[in-house]
Amino acid sequence: MFATSTQRHFWMFKDETDVSNARLSANIKYISSRGRNMTVIEREAHFLNVVEEKSLIMSYEYQLRDFCRKFHPPMPRYVIGTALHYLKRFYVNNSVMDYPPKEILVTCVYLACKVEEFNVSMDQFVGNLKGDREKAAAIILNNELLLMQQLDYQLTVHNPFRPLEGLMIDMKTRFPTFSDPERLRPGIDEFLEQVFYTDAILIYSPSQISLAAIIHSASTSKENVDEYITKILFSEDQKRLLNLIEAVKKIRVMVRNVQLPHRDTIKALEKKLALCCNPDNNSESPAFKKRMKQSFDEEESFEDGQYPSASSDQVRSMLMGLSEMGKI
């Protein structure tokens, strides 16, 4: 359940400013570690700032969705939801410049398929990718453990889809005056698609999001489900009703403000990213390749937790995360 899950206990924020703060700290950490010898102005020109990072992430989220939509066999929406969740969580803790988003994106989808029990073999998976398949498989497998480590090994994600079904069933049973809630489905689906591009999933519980979807869809079709909410859901707790109304309003505002960044801006940002990204983690760069070759030659074993892209304090967090692996 959401109330006892790690999602609620470790991955929730108070509001959007908190999320931005977390991203800001990750950004600052990266810049300060890489740009030690530059002046402030140089840094600003060279590195991406938080806003630019956010736009980049949003564009990659769109790419993820496109990838999943064309996926063969057809991917159910909760897998996509989980993958987007992972992507968001990863880039709350890390900067876009540190790890190339393209690779992390694919790894997120792969891991989500595994966790949500949507069984796809590696061959099938990379069959959906363009380009060198073996290389892609190697990239995914290399990044998988890193991704899990950055998620603190807390892989269970509660998506709004099942609460949505539950609310539908409840509405049909206890609120028969509202005829055929299925009419609201298209609006709901669209809303839920959009909500994944916001930070709402990191702030509100999935059942609140699905309720917001229902309300939104109802209001666009000029219907009114307020009676359902006040009389039936919250008949006993009137004060919590206010809390919920507040939450729903905020979610709807967030979704309304979603804006896909312009393609030209994205192109420019990607060029900038290519310059300032961390060469150790970018599998294209010669430095990375050299390091990988070195590690193979020395037959380094990863006993000390040194995955190709991890640092020593992340090792500590990994060890902590291992102890929490059982919690859901």
Added chain:
Amino acid sequence: MDDYQTCPKCKTTKYRNPAMVLMVNACGHALCESCVELLFAKGSGACPECKCPLRRNNFRVQLFEDPAVDKEVDIRKRILKEFNKRQEDFPTLREYNDYLEEVETIIFNLVFDIDPTNTNKMIDNYKKENKDITQKNRNRQSQEEMELEELLEAEKAQQSEKANLYVNAELEEKKQKHKAREKLIDELMFSDADAKSIVASHVQATAALAKEQPKAAAQPSSGVVKSSKFSSGIQIGLRGQHTNSFLPIPKQEDLPLYRYTAPVFDYDGPPPPPIEKLGKLNYFANIRAANIAERAGGYTEAMSCCRALQEALGGLFYSPQLTHKTAVLATNSSTQDTDDMETT
């Protein structure tokens, strides 16, 4: 150890032929069974090491690793059959010790073939002088052995008797309980007295009976009175140790019974209807029914319906909180700052 036992003639070891058995002859040398047979197939033979004449029935299966030990054991047995005086036969301890030393000397001489003629003469002399005493001792020995055997048998009989008694007592108890129960039922059916008082009186009666049982079992059954000690003072058998082992186990006092408490979940939302009531509330009309294959596996619509409702209603009361780890680190650092400020 296995490698050590090599037949000196054919050199097979136990390792190579695990069934090999070494036999020892009268002169103390070892031969494996097959070699013994071989030797005596060609008529009576001589020991391959020392060439003394041997007879087939002088070969015994080797008990000890060292054939010399076996030889000595044999000689000792033979001699002690003749020299069987005991401590009571001698007036002083000193004389008894002298006698023993004489016996040992004879055995030693025989084993190592020292001065055989003289030793044999000594033996013959002794035999002649002590013929009757030897005979008497022999008889006494056999008598004592018989007594020992009788004692052992008697004890076995006693133990089995006790076991039978115990089994019988249990059967008796069961019968009595059964009778008491039937009596209770009869009384309840037919008598006019108050039901509670009947039950109470029965409880009392059974309690009184229960008290009598351990007393009866504590009395040991008096069987045949046999001597419980050997002549040297050692106790025979385990008599003193387990007369009390057949008492019934004492009843434990009543400990509090286990009481099941159902786990309570905090949904953080309006409570969903419990799974048992879903059918009555007509939820199943709005959910896909389970097909036959699913139902055979144990799945019912109630399960998915209940789960969907729980997830839908759970978390609706949630208000946003900062639980992400960046928050924890931030608050830690801020509290540290305030601490520093306070100290300065």
